[in-house]
Amino acid sequence: MSVAASLRLFARNRLAAAGGVLLVVVVVIALLAPVLPLADPYAQDTANKFLRPFSDGHLLGTDHLGRDILSRLIWGTRLSLVVGLVASFGAAFFGSTIGIVAGYFGGRVDNWLMRGIDMLMAFPYILLALAIVAALGPGLVNALIAVSVVNIPFFARNIRGVTVTLAHKEFVDAARLAGMTDLRIMTSEILPNVLPVIVIAMSTTVGWMILETAGLSFLGLGSQPPVADLGSMLGEGRNALITDPHASIIPGLMIFVIVMSVNLMGDGIRDALDPRLRSGALTRPMARTTVDRDSVPEPPADPALLDLQDLRTEFRVGKRTLKALSGVTLQVRAGECLGLIGESGSGKSVTALSVMGLVASPPGVIAGGAVRYAGQEVLGAPFSELRKLRGDRISYIFQDPLATLHPLFTVGDQIVEAIQSHHAVPRAEARARALALLEAVRIPNADRRMDDFPHELSGGMRQRVGIAMALVNEPDLIIADEPTTALDVTVQAQILALLDDLRRERDVAILFITHDFGVVAQLCDRIAVMYAGRIVETGPTAEILAAPAHPYTRRLIACVPELGGGRRELHAIPGLPPAVDDLPDGCAFAPRCDKATEACRRGEIALEGFGPSRALRCLHPEIAPEEARA
Amino acid sequence: MASYILKRLLAAIPVILGITVIVFLIMSLIPGDPATAILGSYATPENVEKLNRDLGLDKPLFQQYFIWLGNMVQGDFGRSFSLNRPVLDEVLERFGATLILAGTSLVLCSILGILAGVISAARQYGAADKAITFVVLIGISIPSFFLGMMMILVFAVNLRWLPVSGMYAIYGGGDLPDLVRHLIMPATALAVVATGVIARLSRSAMLEVLRQDFIRTARAKGVRESRVVWRHALKAAMVSIIPVIGVQAGFVLSGAVYIETVFQWPGVGRMLVTAILTRDILLVQGGVVIVAACYVLFNLAVDVAQSLLDPRVKT
Secondary structure (H helix, E strand, C coil), rough: CCCCHHHHHHHCHHHHHHHHHHHEEEHHHCCCCCCCCCCCCCCCCCCCCCCCCCCEEEEEEEEECEEEEEHHHHHHHHHHHHHHHHHHHHHHHHHHHHHHHHHCCCHHHHHHHHHHHHHHHHHHHHHHHHHHHHHHCHHHHHHHHHHHHHHHHHHHHHHHHHHHHHHHHHHHHHHCCCCCCHHHHHHHHHHHHHHHHHHHHHHHHHHHHHHHHHHHHHCCCCCCCCCCCHHHHHHHHHCCCCCCCHHHHHHHHHHHHHHHHHHHHHHHHHHHHHHHHHHCCCCCCCCCCCCCCCCCCCCCCCCCEEEEEEEEEEEEECEEEEEECEEEEEEECCCCEEEEECCCCCCCHHHHHHCCCCCCCCEEEEEEEEEECCCCCCCCCCCHHHHHHHCCCCEEEEECCCHHHCCCCCCHHHHHHHHHHHCCCCHHHHHHHHHHHHHHCCCCCCCHHCCCCCHHHHHHHHHHHHHHHHHHCCCEEEEEEECCCCCCCCHHHHHHHHHHHHHHHHEEEECCCCCCCCHHHCCCCCCEECCCCEEEEEEEHHHHHHCCCCHHHHHHHHCCCCCCCCCCCCCCCCCCCCCCCCCCCCCCHHHHHHCCCHHHHCCCCCEEEECCCCCEECCCCCCCCCHCCC | HHHHHHHHHHHHHHHHHHHHHHHHHHCCCCCCCCCHHHHHCCCCCHHHHHHHHCCCCCCCCCHHHHHHHHHHHHHCCCCCCCCEHHHHHHHHHHHHHHHHHHHHHHHHHHHHHHHHHHHHHHCCCCCCHHHHHHHHHHHHHHHHHHHHHHHHHHHHHCCCCCCCCCCCCCCCCCCHHHHHHHHHHHHHHHHHHHHHHHHHHHHHHHHHHCCCHHHHHHHHHHHHHHHHHHHHHHHHHHHHHHHHHHHHHHHHHHHHHHHHHCCCCCCCHHHHHHHHHHCCHHHHHHHHHHHHHHHHHHHHHHHHHHHHHHHCCCC
16 A cells, blocks of 8 residues: 555545644644734733623633633643643553553563553543542643543554564564564564554544543643633633633634544544555445446347346446446246356356346446346336345345355244245244245254354255245245355255255256356256356257367366366366456457467457357357257 | 353453552552541641551551452442542442433433434435534534533523523422433433444444345345345444444443533532542542442443344353
8 A cells, every 4th residue: 555545545535634724724823822913811801801702902802801712712722732742642652662562572461461451441531530630639731641541551452453463573583583682673673663553543542632631621620720721711611601602612612623623634544544445345235236228128039037138247446347247148947957157257146146136236337238037127127126026036045155144143034034025924924934944955953943043053054044045935046156165065965966856846947156067067957158257158058068169168168077087187278367347359268269360359259059059159169060969 | 141141240350350459559649648638638637647547558558458448348438528428328329310311321322323323324425424424523523511511502591491400400300301301411412422433333334234245145035125224234233333332331421520510410420520629539539449340340231232132252
């Protein structure tokens, strides 16, 4: 992360910049107090007490002793800023020292020091400050010490955390081997590395400390008359709050302005340094993927259960557009299992999620094409209709069931919810149905498992729950996004067998996303092979496995090791899939293909019929169309 | 669960002991003769000597601590010289008033803060989010004691809607509606900063959770969006919100010291400030120890609540 980039980000944050400007103005005025033509802040003139603002010679009026409020405000601001800063430095110095020592030495030293810090943190902070002031006696310096001490734990904890990670780095070991003393290592090796953290911690606490010292002064425990910081001005003004409110409002607003400008700057600094904010990772996905397309394709002549037509899904991150899908067309017929296969990054999962508008958006956008369920366009439908399809007619099974099941709800409740989201059935009935489903997916002791939380189940059991949840509303189509990838091989086989049985029993269609030809061969009627956001070949499983026509398909099949297949070479495919924001013209596989010619690199290559039941996007197929039969 | 609570209670004992040690060490910083400090500078030499003996102040520091601790365990926190009554009685009476104020504030800031945070996150970058973010920014920057004073000016002095200060009306008060009328302003002023902090944290916790895979699963099931946000996401976000509420309780309790002073609320915070100004050391000492110990127990309750919410916490 470059300093320049952080600075730019900070400057672009208009609020933070405004806070910065405001703070600079306040600080400059406070610094200039001795040379400004101000009245004597201590000169009393009781005949002219509580003059209103804009009186002659007193721009902001006078206080209860007839002293000039403007002058006292500027001097008081100066005092408050100094006290806050000194307290902040004090806390930073002692806190960081404790943190570095604890983090560097570790072990017993760390243990004892941090126990002590924990004890300090067990107090509501003001009690500690009050106890210190009680012991030392009221006064500005004592209030400063109190506020400083109270903030030591914050620094100690933060700096210790950073130091612990540094203490085992190579450069520290090297310094130790070079015979440097511990003190030298801490001051010359560790300190420079934790300094930025100290500075950030100070920027976030200095406003707080200004407020706290002002607070103690407000209570009469800080600065003593006639000297006044902003807090004691406010405290003195309070006695005449009802009759002469200006004496309170003016110093109060000043504290507010200072604290707000410091907060604004602190936020700006934090945002500028938090890399997650820059990547946009902290945006939350909306309920459905944004659709931004010029036109909707005509419905197909022979609608299937699910039709994807020239589907284009993009990720728009800043000024970059990553085209994850550049025109995916495929069909799933009722009751069939279609395997969608490809390397990671080919767009399989994006295809799966696009169907029900579940691609995270932002940054995902469906930029073209259509999804038709039983002939009806889904992407443009109102959200309420899309929601009614989700989980009822078309349901999902996801890859990692630990992450995809809610950790704080029992599995029973999660299945019951899937039912009740679509059908107004009483809870008892829904529970009975959920239980029946858990038994159908062969979970032993299903009635007891209902009340388990996901983390209490094994990976295979969790995925069975995921399958039960997908089946519970008797959908027409299940979209299974690599449902076995996160599981052990033996468990994988069981889950696949289960899925195969269930789909035959219940006559449900499956769109099965995987990168594994072995899995496809076991389960799927047809295959669609995906490369760089497009379907490159599709047809019946047996035919394609026996005689792949696209060079990419052939290489992909060759990657699968066969048990007992003798000494067949494992052909890793040379090169890498293309970056989706920089797709080459023509065939995206051309750069990795040994049959590629000039023609492959020019213009669009269409997905065309190949033999009686297949389709292919290639100019130089591995086999002749007549051979395209199992 | 019972064994978990017991385990936590046992773990709280050393923390409370640590608190007494820290308070004791701080009080030993008092310059000069503590008995004079406690009795005031007009005390007779006989009284000073007697108190020194009673408190064991003629013994080494180490022994003094255990004498003090032993007395506290038996419920003897000494006598407040300025009020001439046992410290424990005074603190407990005042602490009740503080609990009413701080408890109301804590409930208020938790509910409002979480509401604001969830709405903000669900409408990220929308008009509601921007408005909430702006209000929160002002809220966390405004000193509570200043806000309290401004509220008195507006709502008590100008509009005459609410009483200026105190806990009950002097004549004819004392019932619940009277208490509520007196409670509205101080509890609100006290809650504002904590509301802002909780709103900010809830927003970022919600944004974090809404990106999780299990939220996508809920949507894929066809769960209504309002339920996705308020049930699925909020429940998971509460895991990180609850500890912050625990921390904010400390800040609310601290802020009560200012608010009690502004609104003349007869709580333990105002008692402590007065005690410091009158150098009533035993009252300060006892008040700090008792309130801090209660705060430790409150945090323990927060941990228990956390373990009830999240089954993954080892109990």
